Amino acid sequence: MSKEKFDYFIKGDKGKYEVVIGLEVHAQVLSKSKLFSGSSTKFGADPNNQVSLIDSAFPGMLPVINEECIKQAVRTGLGLNAKINNYSVFDRKNYFYADLPQGYQISQYKHPIVGEGKVLLDMPYGSKEIGIERLHLEQDAGKSIHDMDPTNTYVDLNRSGIALMEIVSKPDLRSPDEVNAYIKKLRSIMRYLGTCDGNMQEGSLRADVNVSVRKEGDKNFGTRCEIKNVNSIKFMQMAIEYEATRQVELIENGKEIDQETRLFDTKKNETRSMRSKEDAHDYRYFPDPDLLPLKLEQKLIDELKKSLPELPDKKKERFMKEYGLNAYEANVLVSEKEISDYYEEVAKLSDKKLAATWMMGDLFAMLNDKGLDISKSPISTKHFAELVQSIKSGEISGRIAKEVFEIMLETGDNPKKIIESKGLKQQSDPKELEKMINEILSKNKDKVDQYKSGKDKLFGFFVGQVMKSSGGKANPQLTNEILKKLLKG
Amino acid sequence: MSLDKEKIKHVAKLARISVDEAKVDSLTKDLNSIFKFIEQLNELNTDKVEPLTSILNQSLRSRKDEIRDGKIREKILKNSPKENEEFFVVPKVVE
Numbered sequence: 001m002s003k004e005k006f007d008y009f010i011k012g013d014k015g016k017y018e019v020v021i022g023l024e025v026h027a028q029v030l031s032k033s034k035l036f037s038g039s040s041t042k043f044g045a046d047p048n049n050q051v052s053l054i055d056s057a058f059p060g061m062l063p064v065i066n067e068e069c070i071k072q073a074v075r076t077g078l079g080l081n082a083k084i085n086n087y088s089v090f091d092r093k094n095y096f097y098a099d100l101p102q103g104y105q106i107s108q109y110k111h112p113i114v115g116e117g118k119v120l121l122d123m124p125y126g127s128k129e130i131g132i133e134r135l136h137l138e139q140d141a142g143k144s145i146h147d148m149d150p151t152n153t154y155v156d157l158n159r160s161g162i163a164l165m166e167i168v169s170k171p172d173l174r175s176p177d178e179v180n181a182y183i184k185k186l187r188s189i190m191r192y193l194g195t196c197d198g199n200m201q202e203g204s205l206r207a208d209v210n211v212s213v214r215k216e217g218d219k220n221f222g223t224r225c226e227i228k229n230v231n232s233i234k235f236m237q238m239a240i241e242y243e244a245t246r247q248v249e250l251i252e253n254g255k256e257i258d259q260e261t262r263l264f265d266t267k268k269n270e271t272r273s274m275r276s277k278e279d280a281h282d283y284r285y286f287p288d289p290d291l292l293p294l295k296l297e298q299k300l301i302d303e304l305k306k307s308l309p310e311l312p313d314k315k316k317e318r319f320m321k322e323y324g325l326n327a328y329e330a331n332v333l334v335s336e337k338e339i340s341d342y343y344e345e346v347a348k349l350s351d352k353k354l355a356a357t358w359m360m361g362d363l364f365a366m367l368n369d370k371g372l373d374i375s376k377s378p379i380s381t382k383h384f385a386e387l388v389q390s391i392k393s394g395e396i397s398g399r400i401a402k403e404v405f406e407i408m409l410e411t412g413d414n415p416k417k418i419i420e421s422k423g424l425k426q427q428s429d430p431k432e433l434e435k436m437i438n439e440i441l442s443k444n445k446d447k448v449d450q451y452k453s454g455k456d457k458l459f460g461f462f463v464g465q466v467m468k469s470s471g472g473k474a475n476p477q478l479t480n481e482i483l484k485k486l487l488k489g
Numbered sequence: 490m491s492l493d494k495e496k497i498k499h500v501a502k503l504a505r506i507s508v509d510e511a512k513v514d515s516l517t518k519d520l521n522s523i524f525k526f527i528e529q530l531n532e533l534n535t536d537k538v539e540p541l542t543s544i545l546n547q548s549l550r551s552r553k554d555e556i557r558d559g560k561i562r563e564k565i566l567k568n569s570p571k572e573n574e575e576f577f578v579v580p581k582v583v584e
Contacts, residue, residue: 031554038558047575048565052558056565068554089542096505098579145576146583153583154576157565282503292549293542 004124008175009216010248016216017251019244020224021179021209022171025186026164027196028140028204029072035139035163036063036106043202047156055161057101062290069163070294072195073113073137074304076165079189079311080132082117084301088136090291093283099142099155107166109285112136113294119169119189120313121181122331130182131170140164159203165196171210171221176237183207183233184335188312192337206231211243213251222247223257227264227271239264243271315340323352332360338375349385351392358388362405379408387415395419396426399472428475433466434482436474440465441486451487459483492520 009016034041037054054061077084089111092104114135121128142160144153167186173179187198187205198205212224225243230236242264247257262271287293310318312334319330319340333343333356346355363384367374387404390396396404396419407418419425427433440462441448451458466479494513497520501508508516562575571578 033554033556033558038552038556040556040559046562048562048577050559051562051565053561053565054558056568058568064550064552066554067551070551094503098577098582144582146581148576149578149581151581152571152578153581154573154578156576282499284503287542292545292547294549 006123006125006174008177010213010244012248012252014252017213017244017248018216018218019174019240020171020212020214020221021173021175021240022224023167023169023173023179023182023210024208025167025169025183026140026206026208027076027167027186027190027198029069029137029163029165030195030197031066031068031072031163033066034161035066035069035137037161039161041162043199045158047154048158051157051160055101055157057103063106063288065291065294066163069137070113070296071300071304072163072193073135073165074296074301075193075308076167076190076195077114077117077135078301078305078308079193079195080114080117080119080135080167082132082135083115084296085111085113085115086296086298086301087111088113088294088296090137090288090294091285092288093138093285095283097141097144098153099144099157099160101142101157101160105139105141106288106291107138107285108136111293113296119182119185121178121185122327123178123181128172128178130172130178133168133170135165135167138164138166171212171224176240179209179236179240180233183236185312188335192309192311200232203231207236209236209239209243211240211247212257213244213247222251223259225257225259225271226261228261228274230264235264235266238266238269239271242269246271309337319343323347323356325353325356329356329360336374338373342374342377342381345381346385346388349382350388354392355385355388358391358401359384362402366405366409378412379405383408383414390415390419394426394428394475396424397472397476400424400426403472424473426475427470427473428478430478430482433474433478434486436469437462437466437479437482437486440469448487459487462487492517492524 009018011017028041029035031041033039034052034055037052039052039055040050042050054063074084088108090106091109093107093109094104096103112134116134117132119130119132121130140159140162142155142157144155146153148154169182173182183205187196190196191198196204200206206229209227209230210224211227212222214220214222225247227239227243230239243262250257258273261274263274264271315334316327316330319325319333320327325333332339334340339359343356343359346359363374363377363379366379367377370378372378387401387408390404391398391401404415404418404424407413407422408415411418427436444462444465447458447461451462462483463476463479466474466483467476494517497513497517498508566573566575566577569577569579
């Protein structure tokens with residue numbers, strides 16, 4: 001396969017500009033209770049029903065850390081091939097907002113729990129490594145609702161205090177496509193690890209996007225702008241495109257770019273300055289006096305490392321080696337743990353290559369159509385494997401298999417039963433086929449003569465006739481062979 | 490380190506403390522003398538001393554991941570500036 005070349009630049013009047021992107025991804029930690037309190041983290045509860053006195057910052061309340069959240073952060077760090085810090089510190093990040101009752105967010109500043117790591121992306125132009133700067137633990141804020149009342153804001157603190165992992169990338173990303181691949185890869189790794197469900201609709205995964213531009217070939221970074229809290233990959237991509245173009249226009253008109261915080265207006269498809277955040281970068285971090293430094297024993301880190309599941313990169317390699325899949329197939333089939341599990345069960349019982357083809361074709365199309373996850377597939381791995389084997393053994397043709405697949409969906413029956421009861425078995429007996437073909441040829445003497453006098457295209461007509469009279473069950477390969485033989489004679 | 494009037498106003502704003510313009514001068518003076526006192530500590534050489542984060546010789550206490558709190562909405566919402574059964578209600582804050 002020839003590799004494409006990377007080609008994402010913003011074109012200005014004075015040349016091409018490279019776009020430099022760094023992401024701060026906020027991933028909600030999968031845990032039953034919050035980072036520093038025993039309130040539930042379940043999504044969709046009645047407003048303010050999952051709030052303790054700690055989450056609502058009553059005076060005198062003391063935070064106690066959830067040990068599972070610590071482990072989840074370490075697991076994620078290990079999954080990102082990152083350095084786990086045996087010593088980390090919780091700090092207070094001070095700012096005022098209605099959905100932050102403490103007046104500060106407990107976060108980690110100078111000493112995060114996880115240090116540098118890396119993530120590998122598969123791009124059409126080859127694989128690309130994206131550096132991870134750090135991962136730290138912090139509290140989420142509450143939710144402000146602005147559209148329930150014309151003069152008031154309603155605040156729901158259910159989310160307040162839920163553990164987040166902030167994963168900061170190095171400014172290594174260069175295009176909206178790379179951002180897409182990066183977020184998907186992070187999501188996939190965390191879902192394999194079971195540390196974040198990656199549900200962007202429910203806000204479990206959001207990102208701040210840092211964008212700057214520079215003339216192609218420049219070594220120095222341009223001034224960057226931070227686009228706050230974008231909650232879908234599509235919006236991230238649109239925001240980057242808009243912001244990069246805006247910056248290029250400023251530069252070409254001889255204007256300066258202000259380093260500032262902006263928000264992405266999804267309705268107008270533009271970014272806007274958030275004036276209210278001008279002072280906000282003065283967070284006056286200091287170590288939280290309520291919390292001692294977090295010291296991780298190497299033993300715990302080693303144990304967690306041992307208990308990690310096989311992650312997508314490793315699994316992809318294994319799928320290529322063990323099942324003979326190409327890189328593209330392996331990539332698709334390892335993207336979600338549930339997909340890879342389904343595939344492996346099917347591959348154990350049937351032809352590995354054919355199983356991959358049929359999964360990525362008809363099965364995915366059906367699931368997509370019905371809006372189902374593979375874990376909810378109406379077709380079991382056992383039945384799917386039987387179908388694949390029926391194709392492989394030549395019992396049914398690919399065309400008939402599609403028909404069987406539809407009936408499996410409707411009835412839930414196993415393919416063997418369907419093939420037998422509906423008489424769908426492929427006609428692969430050469431004698432019977434030859435007999436049938438002879439009949440067809442004798443009924444179409446004129447066409448046979450035309451064919452023999454050079455009208456090669458008529459071959460397709462004969463194949464069609466065979467399929468028609470066999471109800472699509474004639475073995476296509478055999479039909480071709482016999483037809484050729486008989487038409488020659 | 491010394492504080493000027495602008496810095497005092499900035500810090501007050503960040504902390505949401507309203508400072509009477511007439512008091513800024515005396516505040517600046519007071520705070521600067523406090524800083525001067527604290528800065529005596531800089532006379533000591535601490536190059537080879539690890540920062541002390543706590544005087545307690547303990548490590549961070551943790552808890553198991555269990556749901557054992559919440560469902561006290563009525564109690565919590567007593568502190569809301571305006572009454573509502575489900576939400577805290579505050580003056581409109583929107584971009």
